[in-house]
Structures are given as structure tokens and as C-alpha cells.
Amino acid sequence: MSNTIHMDTEIVRDTAKSFYLQIADDILPEIESLNKQLKAIPWEGGSKDGFLVTSNQLFNQIQNVLIEGCGLLQKVMKEVDGWLAVDNSNALKYINLREKVTIIGAITASFAQMSEDINKLKFKKWWNDRSEKEKIDFIKAQLEIIARKLGIEILPFEIENLDGDTGGDFRPLYGNIRIDSDQLTATKVPNLIATLAHESRHKYQYDCVSLYEQTGKVPDGLSIDVVKSWKENMDNYISLSDNFKAYSKQAIEVDASAFGENYQEQFFDQGLWISSGGW
Amino acid sequence: MSNFENLKSLLITRWDYKPNQVDDTIKDLREMDQDLQVALFDFISKGTYLTTPAYFNLSPADISKYYPSFKPPAVFLLMDWIKKEPMAALDALVDEFHKPLPPSFDPKALFDYLEKKKNSDDIKEEA
Numbered sequence: 001m002s003n004t005i006h007m008d009t010e011i012v013r014d015t016a017k018s019f020y021l022q023i024a025d026d027i028l029p030e031i032e033s034l035n036k037q038l039k040a041i042p043w044e045g046g047s048k049d050g051f052l053v054t055s056n057q058l059f060n061q062i063q064n065v066l067i068e069g070c071g072l073l074q075k076v077m078k079e080v081d082g083w084l085a086v087d088n089s090n091a092l093k094y095i096n097l098r099e100k101v102t103i104i105g106a107i108t109a110s111f112a113q114m115s116e117d118i119n120k121l122k123f124k125k126w127w128n129d130r131s132e133k134e135k136i137d138f139i140k141a142q143l144e145i146i147a148r149k150l151g152i153e154i155l156p157f158e159i160e161n162l163d164g165d166t167g168g169d170f171r172p173l174y175g176n177i178r179i180d181s182d183q184l185t186a187t188k189v190p191n192l193i194a195t196l197a198h199e200s201r202h203k204y205q206y207d208c209v210s211l212y213e214q215t216g217k218v219p220d221g222l223s224i225d226v227v228k229s230w231k232e233n234m235d236n237y238i239s240l241s242d243n244f245k246a247y248s249k250q251a252i253e254v255d256a257s258a259f260g261e262n263y264q265e266q267f268f269d270q271g272l273w274i275s276s277g278g279w
Numbered sequence: 280m281s282n283f284e285n286l287k288s289l290l291i292t293r294w295d296y297k298p299n300q301v302d303d304t305i306k307d308l309r310e311m312d313q314d315l316q317v318a319l320f321d322f323i324s325k326g327t328y329l330t331t332p333a334y335f336n337l338s339p340a341d342i343s344k345y346y347p348s349f350k351p352p353a354v355f356l357l358m359d360w361i362k363k364e365p366m367a368a369l370d371a372l373v374d375e376f377h378k379p380l381p382p383s384f385d386p387k388a389l390f391d392y393l394e395k396k397k398n399s400d401d402i403k404e405e406a
Contacts, residue, residue, distance in 0.1 A: 164346075164347050167377065190377075191377035236300075238300065241350050242296060242352075244371070245356060245360045257375075261374070
């Protein structure tokens, strides 16, 4: 017997589609036709204008609600497709959950994951509807928020076609970050948030090391040992392509990854692109 | 001169490892499982990745194709990590590359391995 709780995707999708078609094909045209008929009533006098204004407002309200309903149903259909895709790619995460957490923890974690995944799908849709300029403005705004969080200068960035699987990098010599153009595609854009935070954190680490070297002090909340380990790591940095295990265990990468993931989780958990006015 | 002595110069000349990294990398390569060492030297002589050994249905050929940024020694070092600490290695791959594991990955094989390991750990604890 399967122990997976899931939706019956076919039924959910078909029901949503049927409601959607009913609204789009039947109800909206009916409302439109009724509105036209009212306007055509042979009725003279001052009260007709008042009646038409009021009825027009009413029809507009009904139409808006129905259009919102259509949008909602489209989202349901997209969510179903999204879940099917997520289901295909998350085998490892499911095993993780099963292995590492208690049953209550697993349920809580599953709901948190679900909320984050749904917001990722919404964000992808939102991103797709943005112009190129709006996308660039969004990246600038994100880098500004992250810089404020970290107390660093806002990092300039370049979008390039980077080699291999690199999503982005921080270049200490240039004081900027590069973002792989692939990260701006709808499929990969949720990772862009973590990349921006991750690479900005590297700038913060360099600033901390520089402060320590110049003054012997470190920012509040950091120990001298941590900053020393960052310095040692920067001097003997191992790249991902040379030795992935050694790369993953480096102090500056562990720290930047944790910061990036945490920021991304908050971003999607709280739907930050919506609460900030959608940029 | 041993194979690993020859490998030192290859790391620098062929694969652009930094000289100060070479000793640590050689040490890691020496500590790899024997079957992976054989596969590495086979790769060096023939220039193509084999589909064996494979752990959870992931072979050097799968890894190099799916993660093209890894240099050849890094492919074999990653295979060794997957064999010895599968959850840590596979988690790190998913977190770093933000994409599913290679299509050939067999989650059931991993789950069976973890169950088996858990059972053997339980028996050890009881003993």
C-alpha cells in the first residue's frame, strides 16, 4: 500500500478546467450581452443614466470577480503541472525527510516545503510576465536589500553566459558579481535569489577579513576564529571543478550557502516579491 | 616511478591544478576505493569515461556528462564521496547545482542502502 498522501491530479485539473471553460465561454459573454440589452432599452429620462451607471458598475464588479476566478483556476491547473514536475525531481528530498525527521516534524516540514514550492511556481509566473528592464530592476532591488542586511556596499553585477554549471560568482578584484544568463530563465529563476545572496555574502566575508587585517577587530556576532578561517580559506581556495567534496566543506562556501539558502527560503516562504509591491 | 607520481605532473599540466593543491589532491586520490583508482587510470590511458563502477546507478560517465564543470580527477573524487557518504554527497550536489540528480540516479537503490545500513547499525548497537 502506498504511504504517500497526494492529490488526484487528473480530477483536480479536469474540474478546474471545466469551471474555467464555463466562466470563460458561457458566463462572461452572457454578462456582456445582458449589459448591451440594458443599454438598448427604449427608456428616456434622467433616471435612465443613473440606472445605467449603477448597472454598469455592478457588471464590472461581476466581471472582475469572474476574471479573478479564471486566474485562480488557471493557477490550480498550473499548480497541478508544477506538482507533477516537482514530484519527479524531489526523490532525494523525500528520502531525506523520511530518514531524518520524526513523523510530526515531517508533516510540518512537508507543509513548509509545499508553501515554498507553490510560491516558487507563482514567482516563476510573475517573472515571466516582467519585461527585461523590470527583471534587471528586480535584481538591483534584491542586491540592495541583501546589501542592507549584510551592511555592505551594493554590488554591481554583470549577466554573462558562464561556463559549465556556474550560477554566479563574486570577483574580489573587480568588486562585482557575475550572474549566469541561464539563471534568468523561468526554470532557474528561483535559484537566482539564493545566488544573489550567496555571492553577496562572499563580499561580506572579504570585508570582514579586510577589517580584521587592518584593525584586528571583527563585526559583532562573528568570532576571530571564524574570520581567520575565512582568511585561510581565501588564501587556499579550492574550486568546485577541482574537488567538489573539498570545495563544499570550505568555511566560506558553507557560510555563503547557509546564508543564500536561508535568504531564499524567507523570500519564498513570505512571498517577498509580492509584499514589496511586486516591483 | 609510481602512477601517482606521474599523476602529480598531469594535475598541473593537463588539468590546471594549483601546485599548492597537488599534494592534498594526490592524497585524496590515493585514499579512493581501489575500483575507482583503476577506473581513473583507465580514463587517463583511454581518454573515455567508463560506466563502471556505478553507485546508485551513477557512473563516472554519468557524472562527467551531467556536471561538465568537473575536471576528470574531480569526477572520480566525487564518485568516492558518493560511495562513502551518499546522503552528504548527493545533498551537496542538489544544493549546489539546484537541479535534480542525473536521470540515471536510482533513488530506490539509495533507500535500500540506507535501510540496510540502518538495520546493521541497529544490530551493532544491540550487540
